[in-house]
Amino acid sequence: MVGEIKVGSVVKQFFQQDGSEVTALSGVELTIHAGEFVSFIGPSGCGKSTLLRLIAGLDAPTEGQIYIDGAAITSPSYERGLVFQNPMLFPWLDIYHNVSFGLKARGVYTEQKEEVDAFIRLVGLEDFYHSYPHQLSGGMAQRASLARALVNHPKVLLLDEPLGALDAFTRMNMQDELLRIWQERQTTMIMVTHDVDEAIYLSDRVVVMTPRPAKIETCIQVELPRPRARSNTDFLRLRSKILEILNFAGKTYEPDYYL
Amino acid sequence: MKSIAESIGNEQTHIQAVEKIKNAGRICHVFLPAISALLAIAVELFIHDSGRHAATKHPYFLYVLAIAVICFGIAAAGSFFCKRLQVWLAESSLFFAVVFLVLNVSNVITKKITLLPVIFFPSLDKILSVLFEDWLFLLTCLGSSGKLLFTGFVCGALVGFITGVAVGFCRSAAYWINPLVRILGPIPATAWIPIVLVSFPTTFSASTFLIALAVWFPTAVMTSSGILNVQNAYFEVSSTLGAGRFYQIFKVGIPAAMPHVFLGLFNGMCASFLTLMTAEMLGVKNGIGWYINWQKDMMAYANVYAGLILIAVTFYMLITLLFRVRDHVLVWQKGVIKW
Ligand SMILES: Nc1ncnc2c1ncn2[C@@H]1O[C@H](COP(=O)(O)OP(=O)(O)OP(=O)(O)O)[C@@H](O)[C@H]1O
Ligand SMILES: [Mg+2]
Numbered sequence: 001m002v003g004e005i006k007v008g009s010v011v012k013q014f015f016q017q018d019g020s021e022v023t024a025l026s027g028v029e030l031t032i033h034a035g036e037f038v039s040f041i042g043p044s045g046c047g048k049s050t051l052l053r054l055i056a057g058l059d060a061p062t063e064g065q066i067y068i069d070g071a072a073i074t075s076p077s078y079e080r081g082l083v084f085q086n087p088m089l090f091p092w093l094d095i096y097h098n099v100s101f102g103l104k105a106r107g108v109y110t111e112q113k114e115e116v117d118a119f120i121r122l123v124g125l126e127d128f129y130h131s132y133p134h135q136l137s138g139g140m141a142q143r144a145s146l147a148r149a150l151v152n153h154p155k156v157l158l159l160d161e162p163l164g165a166l167d168a169f170t171r172m173n174m175q176d177e178l179l180r181i182w183q184e185r186q187t188t189m190i191m192v193t194h195d196v197d198e199a200i201y202l203s204d205r206v207v208v209m210t211p212r213p214a215k216i217e218t219c220i221q222v223e224l225p226r227p228r229a230r231s232n233t234d235f236l237r238l239r240s241k242i243l244e245i246l247n248f249a250g251k252t253y254e255p256d257y258y259l
Numbered sequence: 260m261k262s263i264a265e266s267i268g269n270e271q272t273h274i275q276a277v278e279k280i281k282n283a284g285r286i287c288h289v290f291l292p293a294i295s296a297l298l299a300i301a302v303e304l305f306i307h308d309s310g311r312h313a314a315t316k317h318p319y320f321l322y323v324l325a326i327a328v329i330c331f332g333i334a335a336a337g338s339f340f341c342k343r344l345q346v347w348l349a350e351s352s353l354f355f356a357v358v359f360l361v362l363n364v365s366n367v368i369t370k371k372i373t374l375l376p377v378i379f380f381p382s383l384d385k386i387l388s389v390l391f392e393d394w395l396f397l398l399t400c401l402g403s404s405g406k407l408l409f410t411g412f413v414c415g416a417l418v419g420f421i422t423g424v425a426v427g428f429c430r431s432a433a434y435w436i437n438p439l440v441r442i443l444g445p446i447p448a449t450a451w452i453p454i455v456l457v458s459f460p461t462t463f464s465a466s467t468f469l470i471a472l473a474v475w476f477p478t479a480v481m482t483s484s485g486i487l488n489v490q491n492a493y494f495e496v497s498s499t500l501g502a503g504r505f506y507q508i509f510k511v512g513i514p515a516a517m518p519h520v521f522l523g524l525f526n527g528m529c530a531s532f533l534t535l536m537t538a539e540m541l542g543v544k545n546g547i548g549w550y551i552n553w554q555k556d557m558m559a560y561a562n563v564y565a566g567l568i569l570i571a572v573t574f575y576m577l578i579t580l581l582f583r584v585r586d587h588v589l590v591w592q593k594g595v596i597k598w
Binding site: 056057058075076077078080081082084088090091092093094101102104105106132134148149152 | 492493495496497498499500501502503506510511514515517589590591592593
């Protein structure tokens with residue numbers, strides 16, 4: 001099994017035009033095992049998207065290094081698929097061609113053509129093959145972008161709030177689909193979410209982050225048997241525990257405002 | 260009770276009356292162009308020509324009006340059976356009615372009362388007679404202009420597009436080409452005429468070069484700015500999907516820049532018309548621009564107007580063609596942006 005991510009004391013700073021610097025990540029240290037499902041949860045603006053971008057290889061850390069299966073990550077690769085926070089579909093391609101983009105870019109389209117249909121059907125967009133992105137709703141666009149990343153069969157799937165724009169019902173369906181894909185393909189899943197329930201329902205481990213500059217506050221192992229029931233007492237206990245930590249994490253940030 | 264029934268009855272007759280008026284209005288509206296053309300025919304037939312107007316071989320204006328009456332009459336009648344005709348007429352009947360009215364007025368001014376000097380403002384009959392009697396020669400001129408324009412436009416657009424892509428994607432290309440574009444670009448292509456006409460072997464090649472130059476600048480500038488304005492996130496997405504550098508250029512950068520490219524081509528096309536006309540009036544010894552200039556020198560203003568009409572129609576068709584191509588390439592933009 002492949003897809004182990006090792007984040008080695010990573011610091012990320014952004015230098016702004018006026019010379020000031022923003023520290024988005026300050027010493028994040030974490031190992032994500034191959035085939036693990038990990039959720040990041042934390043206040044808005046703390047640096048979750050930044051961390052995903054570093055793992056994807058779109059940015060380089062200011063200090064530290066990230067490894068996949070022991071090799072340092074230096075550039076983006078289709079093996080680390082990224083679903084962006086906003087769908088970012090190519091507006092000049094219809095849904096079919098958006099989803100098949102990765103296969104064509106890698107030159108394996110002719111061999112794996114059926115995959116495109118399979119994933120479009122999986123996200124329930126089979127009636128919209130030839131629609132352009134501006135003709136889709138926000139949730140449909142997000143599902144299309146999920147299909148676009150999945151079609152490449154990445155070893156690691158980085159999901160930046162992929163289900164945020166969906167209604168509760170579709171959302172639960174997609175959660176189950178994600179679990180199915182994860183179990184079937186043994187993909188390493190790294191997901192950012194704001195929804196504590198979603199994090200517990202899906203993940204092996206929930207990583208709670210502190211406000212900016214982000215560090216890892218706690219890692220909570222979720223040891224509930226799958227399939228999980230959302231009203232289970234253990235589930236609920238875990239939920240209130242995480243909320244408590246988040247609330248506490250929020251409090252450490254508050255003095256900034258009062259000063 | 261009775262009065263209520265009566266008032267309802269009144270109401271109904273009232274509604275019916277309104278309906279009738281509306282219907283009559285619609286029928287009138289549909290026949291407006293034909294009526295306007297008929298009016299022009301009446302004016303042409305019943306008002307005497309001014310003495311200063313020299314008669315033409317045939318009453319061409321009358322012919323044109325007659326054809327218009329027949330066509331628009333049939334269209335108006337057909338609109339009661341054909342939905343598409345009805346929609347088209349509902350939208351454009353007023354426009355054509357006004358067009359015939361304007362022609363009518365200009366006919367009165369130039370032919371009936373000769374308000375303006377006849378030499379410079381010939382009657383519609385005169386202009387039409389040039390178009391009908393001299394059409395073969397006019398077409399030859401148009402053909403040679405077209406050849407020049409086509410060659411120049413295609414060369415300029417191609418080179419401009421390639422320049423723009425190079426500037427957009429390649430730092431070192433941008434370093435060397437950008438100053439060149441900035442210095443040479445704003446000089447109107449026609450300003451080069453004195454140099455170009457002596458340094459090229461034939462006037463054809465010289466004019467082709469001028470037109471290409473005129474098209475090159477806007478195309479290059481708009482293409483490169485289009486590429487530089489593509490959201491970086493699209494390149495990031497494509498790189499996480501496994502796209503290499505060249506795939507990104509051709510499948511992300513260029514398609515995303517296409518709206519700008521067409522803006523550049525449109526500007527380039529307008530510039531190419533301008534350059535073509537100037538080049539033909541100054542150096543080239545054939546073509547429609549040369550024809551106009553030549554006829555002007557001979558004080559044959561009817562021919563000048565005929566040439567202008569031909570140019571207007573041709574350029575209109577070329578621009579429409581460009582827009583059609585754009586609409587086809589940019590279907591994905593439908594409903595997103597309008598320009
Ligand atoms: N390109 C950049 N330049 C400067 N600062 C940046 C840049 N990208 C992110 N930041 C800063 O880094 C911090 C973390 O941003 P990030 O997008 O990772 O937050 P996030 O945790 O994903 O928030 P959210 O949950 O709202 O999406 C923010 O304070 C932001 O201002
Ligand atoms: Mg984010």
